[in-house]
Amino acid sequence: MLKGFTAANPAIATSGTGVAFADYWDKLATETAGGSGPDVFRMSMTYFTEYASRGALRDLTADAASTIDASTLDADVRDSGLVGGKLMGIGQSSIAPALFSHGGMLQAAGASVPDEWTWADFQTWVTDFAKNAGPDKWGTTDLGGNFQMFDVFARQEVGNQFDPEGKLLLDQAVVEAWYAMWDGLRRGKAAPPQDVTAAGGTFETNPMSKGQAALTAGWVQQVTFFQPLIADGTVAVSPLPQKVKGDLSGLFVKALDFWCVSATTKAPEAAAALVDHLINDSAATKEIGLLLGVPPTGSARDQLSSAGGATTAAIDYVEKVTPKAGKAPGPWPKGYGECLSAFGRANESVGFGQATPAQAAQTFLSEAKAALGA
Amino acid sequence: MHRRRWKAYLFLLPWLIGLVWFTLGPMVWSLYYSFTDFSLLQAPNWVGGDNYARMLTDARFHASVRVTLIYVAVSVPLELVASLGLALLLNQGIKGLAVYRAIYYVPSLLGGSVAIAVLWRQIFGPDGLVDKGLELVGVHVPALISSPGTALGTLVALRVWQFGAPMLIFLAALRQVPADVLEAAQIDGAGPVRRFFAVTLPLITPIVFFNLVLQVIGAFQAFTPAYIISGGSGGPADSTLFYTLYLYQRAFGSFQMGYGAAMAWVLLIVIGLFTLANFLVGKYWVYYEDGGRV
Numbered sequence: 220m221l222k223g224f225t226a227a228n229p230a231i232a233t234s235g236t237g238v239a240f241a242d243y244w245d246k247l248a249t250e251t252a253g254g255s256g257p258d259v260f261r262m263s264m265t266y267f268t269e270y271a272s273r274g275a276l277r278d279l280t281a282d283a284a285s286t287i288d289a290s291t292l293d294a295d296v297r298d299s300g301l302v303g304g305k306l307m308g309i310g311q312s313s314i315a316p317a318l319f320s321h322g323g324m325l326q327a328a329g330a331s332v333p334d335e336w337t338w339a340d341f342q343t344w345v346t347d348f349a350k351n352a353g354p355d356k357w358g359t360t361d362l363g364g365n366f367q368m369f370d371v372f373a374r375q376e377v378g379n380q381f382d383p384e385g386k387l388l389l390d391q392a393v394v395e396a397w398y399a400m401w402d403g404l405r406r407g408k409a410a411p412p413q414d415v416t417a418a419g420g421t422f423e424t425n426p427m428s429k430g431q432a433a434l435t436a437g438w439v440q441q442v443t444f445f446q447p448l449i450a451d452g453t454v455a456v457s458p459l460p461q462k463v464k465g466d467l468s469g470l471f472v473k474a475l476d477f478w479c480v481s482a483t484t485k486a487p488e489a490a491a492a493l494v495d496h497l498i499n500d501s502a503a504t505k506e507i508g509l510l511l512g513v514p515p516t517g518s519a520r521d522q523l524s525s526a527g528g529a530t531t532a533a534i535d536y537v538e539k540v541t542p543k544a545g546k547a548p549g550p551w552p553k554g555y556g557e558c559l560s561a562f563g564r565a566n567e568s569v570g571f572g573q574a575t576p577a578q579a580a581q582t583f584l585s586e587a588k589a590a591l592g593a
Numbered sequence: 594m595h596r597r598r599w600k601a602y603l604f605l606l607p608w609l610i611g612l613v614w615f616t617l618g619p620m621v622w623s624l625y626y627s628f629t630d631f632s633l634l635q636a637p638n639w640v641g642g643d644n645y646a647r648m649l650t651d652a653r654f655h656a657s658v659r660v661t662l663i664y665v666a667v668s669v670p671l672e673l674v675a676s677l678g679l680a681l682l683l684n685q686g687i688k689g690l691a692v693y694r695a696i697y698y699v700p701s702l703l704g705g706s707v708a709i710a711v712l713w714r715q716i717f718g719p720d721g722l723v724d725k726g727l728e729l730v731g732v733h734v735p736a737l738i739s740s741p742g743t744a745l746g747t748l749v750a751l752r753v754w755q756f757g758a759p760m761l762i763f764l765a766a767l768r769q770v771p772a773d774v775l776e777a778a779q780i781d782g783a784g785p786v787r788r789f790f791a792v793t794l795p796l797i798t799p800i801v802f803f804n805l806v807l808q809v810i811g812a813f814q815a816f817t818p819a820y821i822i823s824g825g826s827g828g829p830a831d832s833t834l835f836y837t838l839y840l841y842q843r844a845f846g847s848f849q850m851g852y853g854a855a856m857a858w859v860l861l862i863v864i865g866l867f868t869l870a871n872f873l874v875g876k877y878w879v880y881y882e883d884g885g886r887v
Contacts, residue, residue: 251634252633415736554847
């Protein structure tokens, strides 16, 4: 990736560091605090506001007027990089929530997944599927603890999860309804029991990868992670269920990953040039592929869409969904990372029979409010 | 005289620099940070005792204290009994003692490592060795590592399995028990059990005490196994949320270095108190042959 950049800009010396994903955030935080962090780094939506609001990122508004050509980005993705009106990051990916289905299992059951269906249809579908498939096979993985897929459900009930100031807009009723739905699916053996879900958590251990569940959900580019794990069938991508059949306004397309420049960089121009290279150069597009999401520019998508298979499926989905999706939510607020884990824990407490959906919703809301208020 | 002292400090300097720079200095800083809202990314602001007050109402903090206390209270006695039991067995003058000693010591070298934690996850996980083994005898257990009722138990088992280090120390202590005293007891008609409880055990109480203090301190500080086995979450349902793991989540996961620092200081004080309590209670059960006291 950097080689291509250096080849095009021989005057700028670059060096890269890599780190296991699990250690990335610890390392970035400590290095940033110590002032020895990288000039350009990948930032996730989860921590974007955290870093931006604490003055760790360089405001790229001026660079975008000169060095970085951000006009090529999809509008929603470009705007995702704005924090308080300042451009703090350049979106690297267009992502959208998506439902994945295991082609082999569907075929064996003679089932198909509709594009347009309600959450009630979805519950019937997964329950019937599990009944026909027999013991230890489920219609879907447990998405009850997935705050990001819950977003699609919640947006159709209460609009966004957060207001522009980062205050929580969720109420008890919508969170409780979600937990109760998944509690019902687990009890009805349509979704795996909690200990199976607790033992999963990676792409490899996801029950769909193991041929035990027909459906799962995630960010659309993850289809390229699931597909290699599933030998007996194509992984298909389709929209998540809806509140009103065919109304896809719960879905959204936005940036998940950003290229950011350190506020203390000594080489702002070179850093900006590198960011421009990463989003606009075809060599970089080829290197990065769908690793961080579907590319946020039309030309990069055109370049990759001929790859076929899961890559094409992901790109097609984003292009198909974009016109029908709702307005993308703003940047995730400070404390979002904690909301993610609190949401999963609360769902787990229902799954293990330690709390009712109502109690779990209450626990989540109070933990989330505390995390967001800090 | 004065000059000689000066020279002594000169020779101590490398160590003193290390102590001040790498231990005392950071400790003083962390004490300061514990009274601030330090986020790692921004300069700290003084918040007084807020971080300490927050522990009183933080439900997950309480959960982590409960998990850690259970872990210490269950794993330390089990580990001591296991290590003493094996030391007694190995002290029977068996052939190839050195080999057994080495074999039993190996887990202590590996037990705290990431690799073993990963392996443990495999053994107790779904479709793991334990699950498959029990299936052979027709028993189906839920995944031990991913059920809140049993996950902590697997971590206790992991700690007990690392009995090698205290075992070696016990073994050395058993060698020190004078043979003539044991012989005298035997002549007086004491059986092996009576000899153990009336002679051997009282004579090795200083070593039991030593191992106890060491293991309690170690158990309070356990981090790696819970971190690896739960993927850093302390799950399922916070059942393996060790104190140190929660501290780490707060400090590095949610950028609350100030709170993390305060938690670290509370842990230090609690470990200090437990150790002090051990020494106080030790007076009543630890016996030194030379009449010394704990």
